[in-house]
Amino acid sequence: MLLRCMSNYYVLLNGIRCFSSKQCIVYTTSVTDPFYNLAFEEWMFRKVDFTKTNCLFIWRSQPSVVIGRHQNPWKECRVNDTISDEINLCRRSSGGGAVYHDLGNLNFTFFNEKSEYNTKRNLKLITRGLRETWPFLDVDVNRRDDIILNKRYKISGTAARLGRRSCYHHCTLLVSTNKSNLTKYLHPNKLNLTSIATDSVRSTVRNLSDEDNTINCKNVSNAVTQVYVRQFSGAKYYEIDTKSEQLLTGVTEIAKELLQWEWVYGKTPKFTYEFDYYHEKSEQTFPITLEVKEGIVSNITVQ
Amino acid sequence: MHRVNRLSRRLFRLSAVAQTRATCAVNKDVLLVKHHPKLAAKHTQHVRWLNTTCVRTGLVQFKLADIGEGIKEAEMLEWFVEEGEKVSQFQDICEVQSDKSTAKITSRYDGVIMKRYYDIGENAQVGTTLVDIEVEGEEDGTEAKQDETPDVPTTIEPPTPTQTPETQGVLATPAVRRLAKEHGLDLNDIKGSGKDGRVVKEDIMEFIDQPEATMTSSSPTMMPSIPTVMLQDKTEKLKGIRKAMVRSMKASLDIPHFGYDDEYDMSELVLLRKKIKKEVKHNTGVKLSYMPFIMKATSAALAQYPILNSQLDGGHENIIYKADHNIGVAVDTPHGLLLPSVKSVQNLSIIEIAVELNRLHEAGLNNKLTQQDVVGGTFSLSNIGSIGGTYARPVIFPPQVAIGALGKIQILPRYNYDGDITKSHIMCVSWSADHRVIEGATMARFSNLLKDYLENPSKLLLYLK
Numbered sequence: 001m002l003l004r005c006m007s008n009y010y011v012l013l014n015g016i017r018c019f020s021s022k023q024c025i026v027y028t029t030s031v032t033d034p035f036y037n038l039a040f041e042e043w044m045f046r047k048v049d050f051t052k053t054n055c056l057f058i059w060r061s062q063p064s065v066v067i068g069r070h071q072n073p074w075k076e077c078r079v080n081d082t083i084s085d086e087i088n089l090c091r092r093s094s095g096g097g098a099v100y101h102d103l104g105n106l107n108f109t110f111f112n113e114k115s116e117y118n119t120k121r122n123l124k125l126i127t128r129g130l131r132e133t134w135p136f137l138d139v140d141v142n143r144r145d146d147i148i149l150n151k152r153y154k155i156s157g158t159a160a161r162l163g164r165r166s167c168y169h170h171c172t173l174l175v176s177t178n179k180s181n182l183t184k185y186l187h188p189n190k191l192n193l194t195s196i197a198t199d200s201v202r203s204t205v206r207n208l209s210d211e212d213n214t215i216n217c218k219n220v221s222n223a224v225t226q227v228y229v230r231q232f233s234g235a236k237y238y239e240i241d242t243k244s245e246q247l248l249t250g251v252t253e254i255a256k257e258l259l260q261w262e263w264v265y266g267k268t269p270k271f272t273y274e275f276d277y278y279h280e281k282s283e284q285t286f287p288i289t290l291e292v293k294e295g296i297v298s299n300i301t302v303q
Numbered sequence: 304m305h306r307v308n309r310l311s312r313r314l315f316r317l318s319a320v321a322q323t324r325a326t327c328a329v330n331k332d333v334l335l336v337k338h339h340p341k342l343a344a345k346h347t348q349h350v351r352w353l354n355t356t357c358v359r360t361g362l363v364q365f366k367l368a369d370i371g372e373g374i375k376e377a378e379m380l381e382w383f384v385e386e387g388e389k390v391s392q393f394q395d396i397c398e399v400q401s402d403k404s405t406a407k408i409t410s411r412y413d414g415v416i417m418k419r420y421y422d423i424g425e426n427a428q429v430g431t432t433l434v435d436i437e438v439e440g441e442e443d444g445t446e447a448k449q450d451e452t453p454d455v456p457t458t459i460e461p462p463t464p465t466q467t468p469e470t471q472g473v474l475a476t477p478a479v480r481r482l483a484k485e486h487g488l489d490l491n492d493i494k495g496s497g498k499d500g501r502v503v504k505e506d507i508m509e510f511i512d513q514p515e516a517t518m519t520s521s522s523p524t525m526m527p528s529i530p531t532v533m534l535q536d537k538t539e540k541l542k543g544i545r546k547a548m549v550r551s552m553k554a555s556l557d558i559p560h561f562g563y564d565d566e567y568d569m570s571e572l573v574l575l576r577k578k579i580k581k582e583v584k585h586n587t588g589v590k591l592s593y594m595p596f597i598m599k600a601t602s603a604a605l606a607q608y609p610i611l612n613s614q615l616d617g618g619h620e621n622i623i624y625k626a627d628h629n630i631g632v633a634v635d636t637p638h639g640l641l642l643p644s645v646k647s648v649q650n651l652s653i654i655e656i657a658v659e660l661n662r663l664h665e666a667g668l669n670n671k672l673t674q675q676d677v678v679g680g681t682f683s684l685s686n687i688g689s690i691g692g693t694y695a696r697p698v699i700f701p702p703q704v705a706i707g708a709l710g711k712i713q714i715l716p717r718y719n720y721d722g723d724i725t726k727s728h729i730m731c732v733s734w735s736a737d738h739r740v741i742e743g744a745t746m747a748r749f750s751n752l753l754k755d756y757l758e759n760p761s762k763l764l765l766y767l768k
Binding site: 025044047048049050053055068069070083088093094095096097117119144145158159160161162163164165166167169196198236238239240241244247248259260261269 | 370380381393398400401402403404405406407409423424458459460461462463464475476480
């Protein structure tokens with residue numbers, strides 16, 4: 001069925017909207033430093049014009065915990081464990097909850113104009129790509145913008161960032177992630193923290209490779225790319241070095257910003273932490289309340 | 304006035320766009336109704352066009368525009384402006400979050416923030432007012448400019464990489480940056496040994512203790528390069544080290560090799576090294592690895608089995624027993640495989656061996672090995688375990704008669720003397736020897752002796768000169 005909507009230049013073809021007059025570019029990278037890949041996303045969002053070209057960026061990270069813009073790292077994960085085990089702890093610019101990345105997790109970032117912002121379309125594209133290559137896979141998108149496997153397991157988390165003219169939507173996809181590490185690091189702290197930060201919603205997870213052990217990041221990436229480029233009249237593929245200052249002027253500056261303590265910890269919305277302190281000599285327990293603002297203790301109350 | 308207000312409200316409702324996209328406020332006192340002659344006649348002095356874009360003067364109620372996807376409300380996350388603060392067009396006002404998307408709201412006007420309607424954490428409904436802005440501008444009724452001003456950064460086309468990009472950037476985690484700051488160091492001056500060239504805590508501590516980087520006698524960690532696909536065959540002329548390697552390996556083919564492998568329990572040595580490595584580092588600046596111990600123990604064992612430190616002469620008529628134990632250590636450099644040797648190991652202490660080994664390694668990496676360093680070896684050891692692997696089949700380096708390949712030290716369960724399973728540090732060793740000169744039994748006995756020295760380092764003390 002063909003529907004031509006002149007104002008948006010969309011064409012409906014096999015249930016996927018088709019940007020018949022637009023081109024697309026698919027970027028992949030061998031860089032697995034999450035700070036640089038997140039910096040690349042931000043760079044594209046700030047600088048690039050998507051009126052004629054949409055972009056898809058497919059990337060992976062070394063073991064990392066990535067929290068949303070307005071989350072509390074101490075609430076979402078064991079911060080000390082991430083430091084001692086050399087797991088990267090990043091804060092992204094988009095909202096949403098905390099996720100665990102490793103080389104078995106695939107990230108997709110869809111860049112378009114703000115008027116084309118549509119997370120459901122992008123996620124349906126991914127599920128379509130998976131079902132075309134592996135028809136037995138029971139994958140679907142729920143109303144919370146999660147991709148669900150076997151009507152039960154969450155295999156993807158979504159977040160987005162909207163600007164004045166452009167936007168991006170990125171999501172994870174569990175292909176062959178180390179689930180025990182995911183549970184270990186994404187363990188919401190049971191400390192008594194009261195805050196207005198965004199909370200993560202915990203779900204049971206599963207890998208796509210648990211369904212079929214021939215599924216890996218490379219063939220999933222190809223499956224999704226295939227369906228993505230079909231929407232456009234032309235496609236280009238680039239292997240990009242997201243660390244290249246020569247090609248992406250200013251990306252190192254953004255990566256440095258993302259590494260700053262002031263960003264990772266300092267951007268935590270204010271919160272209070274209550275705990276009991278046992279003083280050995282007097283054998284007494286004191287309830288203590290810490291008020292933390294911008295990651296720094298601003299007030300201590302001892303009862 | 305009453306009629307004007309009713310009419311104005313009706314007109315305002317009709318312009319449904321004003322509800323969602325418009326950022327104008329109706330100046331409630333004065334309104335033009337172009338097609339209402341009576342009213343027009345009455346209010347000609349204060350005539351102004353009502354339009355769905357903006358009235359650029361007076362108080363403007365800046366509303367939360369439609370984000371898309373049927374989203375009806377968004378949580379106020381952060382304010383970037385205060386009440387009473389001046390704001391300019393395209394400046395960030397606030398950030399809102401709706402489920403999983405964050406959106407930065409930018410101002411459309413130059414003006415002053417008069418009132419903020421939502422606190423952080425509150426839910427703002429789409430179409431309701433976020434802020435009141437007292438707009439600066441002329442009262443001539445011109446439409447507000449919707450076009451981009453020259454101050455707005457221009458956007459570019461998506462990047463199209465055409466050549467092999469260079470890796471850039473010195474990065475470090477927040478904790479490491481703090482440490483560098485505390486010591487007044489510039490991260491650009493410190494060489495990073497962490498993932499992707501990142502500076503880690505150890506790099507900073509080494510930089511503070513010693514300006515020059517020191518390395519162990521194990522093989523250097525090579526920075527992984529971005530893999531590039533070869534589009535067609537490439538021909539390269541053999542020269543330098545590679546040419547020499549081709550010649551010597553060809554000569555090795557004449558030697559009838561036999562192999563002998565065994566496991567050495569390095570647990571005692573691991574404990575010993577742990578105790579004394581700090582002292583060595585402090586006194587000499589050299590990192591103490593296992594190689595100096597292994598080399599000294601090899602020398603002690605060679606003293607008992609001198610035939611392993613011998614050479615066949617050119618005519619294959621005589622065996623020459625070499626007096627000096629010049630133990631060669633295979634070094635993997637960017638230029639190729641080199642085999643410099645530490646001379647007269649029988650006369651050196653373990654610390655002296657460590658220092659010399661370090662010197663040879665550094666020189667190998669920087670292509671500064673001399674002829675003296677490379678020739679004259681009588682026995683060889685290849686520490687392939689520093690890269691990886693367990694058992695190997697090393698190739699003898701003529702005119703020597705034996706070579707050993709040391710695998711990596713693995714932690715494995717083993718039975719001890721009492722029959723209990725304990726954690727043991729096991730190193731696999733693979734020997735290759737020239738069967739024209741060496742018998743299997745000799746190799747086995749030599750290996751057992753070396754094993755005894757390494758498993759019981761205190762025994763080594765008895766034979767040190």
